[in-house]
Amino acid sequence: MDSILITGAASGIGLATARRFHTNGWRVGLLDVNEGALQAVHAELGERCWYRRLDVTDMGQCEAAVAAFAESAGGRLDVLFNSAGVLRMGHFEDLSAEQHRFTLDVNVAGTLQMCLAALPYLKQSRSPRVLNMSSASALYGVPHLASYSASKFAVRGLTEALDLEWRRHGIRVQDLMPPFVNTGMVNKQTFEAPVVRRMGVKLSADDVARAAFDTLQGDPRVHVPVGLPFRFTVLLEKVMPQRATRALMAWLSRD
Template sequence: MRKIFISGGAQGIGRATAEKFLSEGWLVGIGDVQPAPWAEGIENLIVTHLDVTDPESWDKALAEFTAHTGGELDVLDNNAGIIIDGPLADEDPARIQKIIDVNVTGLTLGARAAHKYLKATPGSHLVNISSASAVFGQPGIAAYSASKFYVNGLTEALSLEWEKDGIRVVDVMPLWAKTPVADVSAASVRKLGVNLTTEQVADAVWESVNPKNRWQRGRLHYGVGIVDKLFYVAGQWAPDRVARLVTKIVAG
């Protein structure tokens, strides 16, 4: 039985991902600061308390989960994340610090804590949940968008650093999905709508850790819907001034 641990797994994309992998016969662990009453009594599901901003909490949660797996971990899904919106100049510094603590520090601590378990497991994966807002910085959600650029950078760095350890590192970059994260005033929500389901994002996570051939295994960044995949391709190939103009129209 293969094993996945999902941070922020109590609700939203994390819950959908847990349910997806459970349906495929995996042993699933979820860690969250929030309770997960839906998870009670489900076979092959282990729930632990996890504060992603606390390195000791990461160590404890992963130790509890891997006590059931012989010390192995096929996938860490670094899913936990939060958002703030509005003009950056008007934002409360404490809220800015919080989003960096969760989206940047928390994700990094998760990767660090999971490394020894992933290294012990042939064919293992680290999956970081990023965002289409990491294609070009988004006004109105500047701190969130910047935190997701960090996610992509960490994915790329660790894909090289951990290659020698047999760990494949990828990220998933959805546009707005139907979760509380999309309950913001960002212009892109109004103009593009919230069209992705949590199940679609979970399917993309599944695809990312089950590449069908060597070409797919070489991918680092996974889109979810047609729109976010087009944004990613355009962001890679369009000149900066074109990408900026498109972003201004969509999100300005």
């Protein structure tokens, strides 16, 4: 039985992905900082479901969680899905240094640490994969989401590097790049970035979960844009001069 370990699994994209893989017969491991929500998901899914509270910024917790799940799954891990993430919208100077740093700690350090912790167990799998949550915000820096955008550029770079470096272990590393998704992370913001208002929030968590499942069926791309409008944007970005991309972003983000 294939196994997938998902961070941020108690809500949003992580939860939708856990449900989709579980429905398709996978053994799923749920990791999240919200233990109460994890217990509710575990009760919902039942068999072939394992959970543990995890703060992805704590390397010791990452190592212990991955080891425990791998032990429960016969000593190996087939897929690591780094879905845990945080978002703070606002004018750059209106957010505290602590808020910016927390975004980088969760989105970048958390992803990096989970990759390190998972490597020994991924190497035991027949077809190991790592899937990271990047973002459309990694295509061009987004005003009012500066530290979030920076974190997703970092995830994009990490994904590219590891996909090449970990070939020697037989591990594929890919990322998903959706624009804004209809989850609490976006909907509960106290500041609405102009780019959100102009682009709209058109993707659901289920849309991204479907993309995750489809990607792991053998999609060869390192970066997987999610949603037809953003796939079109990615194509345009390849042929437009950078000043055109910058002008578009300036318009979308105008206060």
